[in-house]
Amino acid sequence: MTQTPQDPHAPTPEHADDAPAADHSAQAIANDVVARVLARAGTARAEGGTVHMTHDGDQLDLEERTALRRVVGLSTELEDVTEVEYRQLRLEKVVLVGLYSGGEAAAAEAEVSLRELAALAETAGSQVLDGLLQRRQKPDPGTYLGSGKAAELADVVRAVGADTVVADTELAPSQRRALEDIVKVKVVDRTALILDIFAQHAKSREGKAQVELAQLEYLLPRLRGWGESMSRQAGGQVSGGAGMGSRGPGETKIELDRRRIRNRMAKLRREIKDMAPSRATKRLERKRHSIPNVAIAGYTNAGKSSLLNALTDAGVLVENALFATLDPTVRRARTDDGRVYTLADTVGFVRHLPHQLVEAFRSTLEEVGDAALLLHVVDASHPDPEGQITAVREVLAEIPGIDDVPEVVVLNKADVADPTVVGRIQRREPRTVVVSAHTGEGIAELRALIAGELPRPDVAIDVVVPYSRGDLVHRVHQSGEIDHEEHLAAGTLLRGRVDEALAAELERVKVVTTAG
Numbered sequence: 001m002t003q004t005p006q007d008p009h010a011p012t013p014e015h016a017d018d019a020p021a022a023d024h025s026a027q028a029i030a031n032d033v034v035a036r037v038l039a040r041a042g043t044a045r046a047e048g049g050t051v052h053m054t055h056d057g058d059q060l061d062l063e064e065r066t067a068l069r070r071v072v073g074l075s076t077e078l079e080d081v082t083e084v085e086y087r088q089l090r091l092e093k094v095v096l097v098g099l100y101s102g103g104e105a106a107a108a109e110a111e112v113s114l115r116e117l118a119a120l121a122e123t124a125g126s127q128v129l130d131g132l133l134q135r136r137q138k139p140d141p142g143t144y145l146g147s148g149k150a151a152e153l154a155d156v157v158r159a160v161g162a163d164t165v166v167a168d169t170e171l172a173p174s175q176r177r178a179l180e181d182i183v184k185v186k187v188v189d190r191t192a193l194i195l196d197i198f199a200q201h202a203k204s205r206e207g208k209a210q211v212e213l214a215q216l217e218y219l220l221p222r223l224r225g226w227g228e229s230m231s232r233q234a235g236g237q238v239s240g241g242a243g244m245g246s247r248g249p250g251e252t253k254i255e256l257d258r259r260r261i262r263n264r265m266a267k268l269r270r271e272i273k274d275m276a277p278s279r280a281t282k283r284l285e286r287k288r289h290s291i292p293n294v295a296i297a298g299y300t301n302a303g304k305s306s307l308l309n310a311l312t313d314a315g316v317l318v319e320n321a322l323f324a325t326l327d328p329t330v331r332r333a334r335t336d337d338g339r340v341y342t343l344a345d346t347v348g349f350v351r352h353l354p355h356q357l358v359e360a361f362r363s364t365l366e367e368v369g370d371a372a373l374l375l376h377v378v379d380a381s382h383p384d385p386e387g388q389i390t391a392v393r394e395v396l397a398e399i400p401g402i403d404d405v406p407e408v409v410v411l412n413k414a415d416v417a418d419p420t421v422v423g424r425i426q427r428r429e430p431r432t433v434v435v436s437a438h439t440g441e442g443i444a445e446l447r448a449l450i451a452g453e454l455p456r457p458d459v460a461i462d463v464v465v466p467y468s469r470g471d472l473v474h475r476v477h478q479s480g481e482i483d484h485e486e487h488l489a490a491g492t493l494l495r496g497r498v499d500e501a502l503a504a505e506l507e508r509v510k511v512v513t514t515a516g
Contacts, residue, residue: 298377300348
């Protein structure tokens with residue numbers, strides 16, 4: 001009797017139920033992950049509200065932002081004329097969706113990422129209602145999830161009454177369109193969500209230009225029309241185009257919009273380039289006066305602004321939210337021995353930071369490459385601090401000159417961190433300091449570390465500076481080290497050490513005394 005050849009990959013009778021069992025196990029893991037994310041509506045942020053200390057100042061910026069925040073239950077529909085002055089926008093209701101490709105380790109990584117996505121969605125002004133996590137080796141090229149799971153997502157969206165789906169990745173334009181056609185609501189990917197938060201929080205002229213440029217770069221390949229409106233040729237007195245007698249082969253509306261976007265992008269790039277000399281002038285001025293710069297970088301919500309306030313009493317906005325502050329802040333500080341330096345707080349980073357933002361903010365990030373010291377701030381209480389460190393270093397690696405900047409890993413939030421995790425990172429990283437910006441723990445040690453790392457003046461001086469050049473005496477106090485100061489009839493006697501450039505200026509104006 002001829003036997004039918006069996007598929008070597010087909011399950012044998014004794015293991016026939018293994019595949020369904022594996023699918024059931026994967027589904028159970030995914031459901032548990034989603035349940036844990038939704039149970040902590042806060043997400044990747046610390047649980048509870050924002051905690052402020054005395055060195056955080058009045059936080060007027062936070063009051064202004066909170067006053068305009070969208071809240072649950074308030075509708076944009078006008079019910080009474082008295083609501084005109086007081087109504088606020090309704091929160092978007094969203095469903096999160098993500099993929100993971102392996103076992104429990106991959107699911108744990110997906111949980112951290114999905115928790116962070118929920119935090120991003122809440123920061124952008126939405127309410128997370130539900131989530132969907134699927135195990136796939138790679139995303140479906142058509143609908144990201146596959147047709148079956150996309151149909152299940154549509155059922156979830158209808159059941160909870162959501163108006164937006166947020167995907168934990170950057171979707172291809174075709175994937176987003178196909179998913180929208182199935183779920184019948186707006187689909188937003190992780191990149192668009194981050195860009196939206198940046199657009200909300202940018203305050204400076206340069207920051208707004210950088211964010212708009214990144215948004216347009218993201219939008220350009222995703223431009224789509226409704227019906228045939230984008231495929232028709234532009235005719236008549238179209239805005240920005242010509243009318244009768246100039247149609248030629250014609251230009252469709254989508255081509256016209258793409259051209260406008262490219263023109264706007266070119267203008268923004270010129271504006272950002274024109275703003276660069278101002279920042280370069282400030283850097284040169286600091287170098288001329290020998291004022292070293294210490295850059296603060298790190299993952300978003302790691303406590304960079306809180307740390308800056310603790311070191312300088314800057315009063316920078318502090319909020320328990322992702323990307324709360326975007327515009328770089330530079331504040332002056334002093335070491336315990338009187339030397340002046342500047343602390344620069346840069347924009348926060350995140351996993352899969354959109355490359356459009358990295359390019360747009362490149363001019364701002366170059367501040368880090370010119371620093372004398374880099375304080376890499378890490379949230380030691382986060383579920384995956386090592387992942388944060390890796391994500392930050394991936395972005396920093398693209399900055400010119402970063403390899404020459406000494407780095408110190410600052411493990412913040414030590415008051416709520418697991419000591420085991422702190423110890424693990426300390427063993428892995430060559431240079432660390434453990435601090436809590438809220439309680440003040442470790443701040444004194446951090447100040448001492450900064451003082452020890454800053455370049456010290458190395459040219460010895462013993463000069464009498466005429467009283468007419470008090471500006472030079474002031475610069476010696478700021479950037480030099482004074483061992484002895486005495487006021488004589490001819491001028492101010494200074495003994496100590498300064499940098500080479502200042503020593504040359506002092507030598508030119510010094511008073512030659514009889515004893516000298």
